[in-house]
Structures are given as structure tokens and as C-alpha cells.
Amino acid sequence: MSLFPQSFENLIDAFASLPGIGRKSAQRLAFHMLSVPEESANAFAEAITNARKRVHTCPNCQNLTEEELCPVCSSPRRDGSVICVVAEPRDVVSIERSREYSGLYHVLHGVLSPVNRVGPDDLKITELVTRVAKGEIKEVIMATNPDTEGDTTAIYISGLLRPFGVKITRLAYGIPVGSNLEYADDATLMRALEGRVEI
């Protein structure tokens, strides 16, 4: 005898299939779904189907968008000669928040990772090469995460873009603003010393 009704068990299973949500949390979330007003529950379901229906990747930069082109690619105020290459759509949000960058983006949707069986064909690398090959790009900024997989991906892509004669740069490594030298790790301090600048 199943103790919860079948459709309720299905709802628990659905929540438990989400990353980072265990069986107990899934049960709690399922109970929550029953306790909210019916409109809220239906709105939740609709939010999922709507997002799946409307959101697609921008054919130019591969960022998420509902329009034909994403807001960055379609803006006349952005500098079309610079591309900032990031791993994920959320990285675009982080960089935009700095208000320092006015060029275009290219979202790879992942990084090279032999362990997770992610190879060059699983990322939007060909699309980036095609954009650069058109000849209008002067600089490509590699802004993948400063870890092994991010660095590897950046170096791999630099190699592919080198023949087109574009300037290839990466974000500066160093100690974070507002942090404390005492707590900086060795690798970061080493990079910060290497990259020291005159004042």
C-alpha cells in the first residue's frame, strides 16, 4: 500500500530529481505546494512551461533570450569589436553588474572537462570561431573561471583564435578588492606579485 497518494508521490519524485534536493526536502516542498493557494501552484507550473517555451539562445552570442537577438547583441550602444567569452549565462550577469564592459559576449555553455566528458564539440566554440573569422572583431577577452578547467578552456580557445590575428586577453588575477592579505591563498598572492603594476 502506497502511503501518500500516487500524484503526491509523483510530485515528491519531481522535486527529488532536482540537483541538491534530497528526499526529505522534496517531501517538504511537495507539502508546501499543496498548502499554497491553487493559483500560486498553477503559476509555478506555468513558469516552468513558459520558460521552456520562450527562452532560447541568441544565435549570435549564445546567451539566453526571448527575443530574436539578445538585448546586448541588439543594442546599438555596444562596442561590436570586442567579445568577452564566458562559460555560463550567469557570468554575463556578473560582468554586466560591474558596469565596466560595453562590448559583446560569447557564452560557451560550459568548460572543457575530460572528467565530466565535456569536449570542444559540447561547447559553443565553433560559433565563436565563426564570429571572429568574419574579421570585425579586434579583441577577445577570455573570462572563464580562474580554475584548472576554466584556464584550460581559455588556452584551448586562444590557440584556435590566434590565426585570425585578434588581440586575446584574459581577466587580471590578483587579490580581491576589500580583502585581507592574511587570508589570501598562495596561488593568488603569487599571481598578484607576478602581475604587479607601477603606481
Next chain:
Amino acid sequence: MSLFPQSFENLIDAFASLPGIGRKSAQRLAFHMLSVPEESANAFAEAITNARKRVHTCPNCQNLTEEELCPVCSSPRRDGSVICVVAEPRDVVSIERSREYSGLYHVLHGVLSPVNRVGPDDLKITELVTRVAKGEIKEVIMATNPDTEGDTTAIYISGLLRPFGVKITRLAYGIPVGSNLEYADDATLMRALEGRVEI
């Protein structure tokens, strides 16, 4: 300029409205929803609407069910003269797992809690009194959680049921099976001594 597409922001908002899920986790879950096959995403949405459509409370014991009566109430093998009173539907599942109980249940859907503004009218207490008043019940087992609110609720309900002359019991307090005396808290040890039995 909103940086994620609107329908994607809506999906993040929906996840962030769930208890225990912050903004960062909500964003991660929303990305996950976009990365799974479209059928899985739609199945998730459907699980929510289906559970809301089909699941209701059993008119007899107030447990969740999809049928007219819940499986326990409609089973001819259950002892109809005993009611075990629990706070939540998940408590029914816990007690059923012990395979020790063969009577009926009554789910209160909460406990009395002045702090959270939960009074007697917010719980399924009247429904319990009505069941007991019919005269077929011989024993009511109070199985609310052994904490202040659970105990208060049990004592309050006992007072209401006393006039009907039914036997009212509660679960035994004591040291958990397989545990270690060294780690038992004082209140539990005190209750275990009070409730000692001859061997």
C-alpha cells in the same frame, strides 16, 4: 535592462518562493530546468497541477488521498475502535512504517502554536471530536511530537475528549532503541526513569 529573459526571471522567482531555497539556489534550479529534456520539464509542471487537482483530504481522518476515503479508512482489516492522532500526514507514514499499529488515524494538520497564530479552529479538532462522539471509538492515542507545542495540543484535545469516556493514551517517552545513555538528554532520561517497567 533585465539581464535574464523575463520568463526565466519568473522561473527563478517561482523557485525562490519555495521554503528554504534562496536566490542563488533558485537560479541554479532554473538553469537545471532549461537543461533537462523538454518532456521532463513539462512532466514536472504537470506533477504540480496534477497533485493539486487530485489530492484532497479524507473526509474521515483528514489524511491526504486521491480516493473518496483514504486507504486506511477504507480498509476492512483496520481496527475501527482506535484512533491515533497525529499532527501531519508524514507522521502517518512514519507510524505505518513501524508495522505495529492497525487502527485508524486522525491528522490535525498542525499543532496549537500561539507564536505562529495557530489556534484550535485552524486544526481538524472539531472533526476528531465528531468522530469520537459517534461512540464507536474505544481508545484515542495522542501521537503529536514530544515537544512543547505537541504536548500542549495533546493535553488540549484530551480535555475535549474526556467527557466521551474514551481511553486516552500517548506514545511512551524514553531512550531511543540503539542509542547511548551517555548522549541521552536530561529530560529524556527523567521520562525514561519515570516510565520504567518491570522485566
